[in-house]
Amino acid sequence: MSDPVIKADHLVKQVSTANDTLTILQDVSLQVNAGESIALVGPSGAGKSTLMTLLAGLDVPSQGEIHLLGQPLSQLDEEARAALRCEHISFVFQSFLLIPTLTAIENVMLPFLIQGQDQDVARASQLLEQVGLAGRAHHLPSQLSGGEQQRVALARAFISQPKILFADEPTGNLDQQTASKIVELLFQLNREHGTTLVLVTHDQTLAERCDRTLKIAAGKVAS
């Protein structure tokens, strides 16, 4: 058994509104090992996405501690957490989130830009080829279909060779046929790169393809 890359202990997330305090997550503990793929499932509003933002260090829990790649997140400020993500973590989003004014290949190379590295065009082209978009490298997102846009997002996610990939409903905006192709691609790339995958989804069949499923209901782990 390899070491856990994510370790969360007794997480609580509360949000204050004008009138009262809402508890979104209550005493959630979990562990994800390197190379493992885990699905966070549950009904809408259960707190899956919130849990993902905490695990990825995008937000901080109200109580509890998270160790991400061995580092206690409570000890890191926002900048240090950003540096950690920059180096080791990637995302795929439901709404693709490509930059509309950059071409497909330029979108793929965006992480290099943030890391301050030289643009590795060859590698970006290779990834685009892997996702089946070799001929569309110089198209703008507006010239691509939804499925094609998500493939670009996949290529972008893997270009920085992340240790962990967080995917938030990656097929949520796609039709079934396209979705299944994207899922194939996601797992294939995940295997090839040996990435740890944390997947937030409604989709039971998608969840079943992961090594493990964690059910979240009313802010708690229900399994």
Added chain:
Amino acid sequence: MKNNLLLKWRWRECWQGQLWPITLALSLIIACVFALSALVTRVDKIMVDQGRSALGADLVLVSNQQPISPDTLASAKKLGLTISQQTRIRTMAFSDNGMQLISLKAMETNYPLRGELQLDANPLTANAKTLTMLQHVQPNELWLAERLFNLLDVSIGDTVAIGDAELTVSGKIAEDPELSFNPFNQMPSAIIHLDDIAKTGAVVPGGRLSYRAYFSGPDSALNQLQQEISITASQRWLSEQSQGRSAEFINKAQQYLSLTLLLVLLMASATLVLTSQHYRNSQQSTVAMLKSLGASQAWLRRWLAGQLAMLFGLSIAIGISCGFLLEQLLRLPLTDLLPDPLPSIGFSPWLVSIGIALLVGLPSMGISLLHLLATPATSIIGQDTPTKKQYWAYSLLLLPLISLIVWFGNNKMMWLTLVGLAVILVLLGALGLLITKLLQQKRWGPAVTLALSRLNRSRVASMAQLGALTCSLMLLSVIWLLRSDLLNDWQQTLPANAPNVFAINIAPEQVDAYINQLDQWQLDHSQAYPVIRGRLTQRNDEVLQSVSPAVATKPETEADKEKDSALRRELNFTWLPQLPSHNEVLEGEWSTERGVSVEQDIAERLNIKLGDTLHFSVNSQSFSAKVNSIRKVEWRNMKPNFYFIFSPDVMADLPTTWLVSFRIDDQQTGLLNQLARDYATVSLLDLRSMATRIQSLLQQVAWSLTVLAALAVLSGLLLVLTLLRLSVSQRQQEIKLYRTLGASKKRISATLWAEYGLMALIAGFTAALGAQGIIAAVVKWGFELPVQPHFYLFITLPVLALALIYVITLSMFKQLLAPLRA
């Protein structure tokens, strides 16, 4: 390589992304400010040039009675200034056949230092083939104003005695730079060389004598001279700021320029603020995504700063180029007026336009961008995490605020405009909301009901939108209508058929024949006015000045100088059975019984009221009249105008000469010559060239104003279009949802029309209301013109707003109707 991609990205954001409306607004600001400040620099230059040409120098020191001290002249010399001295005296000139009181100017050869003196040495009668025009006076010459040839009955080569000197007439003064625009009060002048003044023996203590020193040189040296020399009570400086006749038009035009500039700036800034806010909203997910990919605050700051820098760089390049072209366009009609070669505009338009763009752009974009930077990374999952409020970002507003305070200082007019606009914005927004509230209480169809409830739901947003839409519609109509009012006023005061020749000194027995002659030639002419010169001596029991007949030649005392200028000199009186139709009676009623009608300004200055009894003196004959009316006189219209008009019974018995003004075209000069021959004793003042000059100046300035107003209106429309586009695109999701849910095209179109149509109608109506108020206020207090209602605005503005809505929805309809992607 990595920088390459960043550069490409930023470049495309400026053109294809959400930034192009910002680029456009910023370029517009720079272009307008550049063009206008360049134009103002040049127009200022024309004004200064014209003013100084009319002065004969850059600066003049006038000293009554006492010669200008050698120390003063030495100081001027030390400062490197060119000096020309002149002595002026009122004295008698005698010829074999007549005598006349003249104003004698004894000047040095280098006069004038600015402007043009033209001396015509050609015999008046012969049509000489070779014209001899001289620019400077030499010793032993005598040049006479044209009128003096008639008055003294002399020709070139005859001898005229001035004091002890016998001088031979060299020719006529064709153009004197210092010629006054006032056709009356103009004592005919004669010019001799300064070296000859001693020969005349006319310079005696107590004579009506003034010494002048004309200076020219760099402005800094002129300023220093004015600081170094303390002048005595009998001395005064004359500079181009002592205004000429055309200055008033230019002043109003400049006032209009700066007001329009302010309004264009306001509208462009509003566009900037709105588009920046939209940019912020549209970029929040991108920033959140970049943060999730690990972008640090420092990286994001660099990214946005670079974007901002490119945006400014691009806008400056576009703005300055467009500004340059625009300035050429605005200058096109002014070509004749501008000096050749054109003076350089210097650096100020560059600095001012870029400076203003930064002052306006930094806060309006900075605040939005700083908020954008604070977007939490969690918003990528659509979680509505509250953004940390960046209150300190609002401190950027201090930039334009402090600059406004420095710039406008205590210019009340501008502050009033700004504060007034802010108040109006709030009031109009509130009024619009009130109207929607009232409308909501009635029963309407489903589309209108839905639209009304939506307008009322998000009250602040609707109020802001209504307020902004209303204000921009209002401002653009203010700019356009103000231009029309201004041009109308000019046209009325100086119509195309304004008189351009004055015939004065017509003897009573000549009047009828003279008028008949004009009628025969079908020349447009005024009625004949009797003219009698006299003084106002007493108001009721208060003595205003002594009745001494010698007063005209007595040296001026200090007390004289304190008096109103109207009391210091003889005025032209006239008597008429009826007031002229171009004079508007403000108070009282004209009557023909020992009455006098007084001009409004002089009545105010001398505290003359209706019913006062005024005493006058003409040639030591005293008489009185009761003030029966106060009149408004338009002095700019070049028609014969008088401060005091009497009823015939007051002064019809006094000896008088007559005056008539008429219009003559350029090709009718022959008629003028014939009049001069037939009525040799009548003096003709030919103001054709001056009238043409003022008229063409007006036309040219009017053209520039029209271009400018069109530009301002365009920028206003840009604002309205941006506003509506942004608003409609915010509705996009909602409308797409309706479409996805199967709403028919007709229903969606009806919903859009109901909502935006209502908004357009309300905004159009309230804007018309606001514009009426603003135009009335600005026209009355800012430009001092008569206020006119513009009722058609209540139709034009709502229709314009509806048309814009139509264009916007039409252009966006296809995009709006696409169903949501599954």
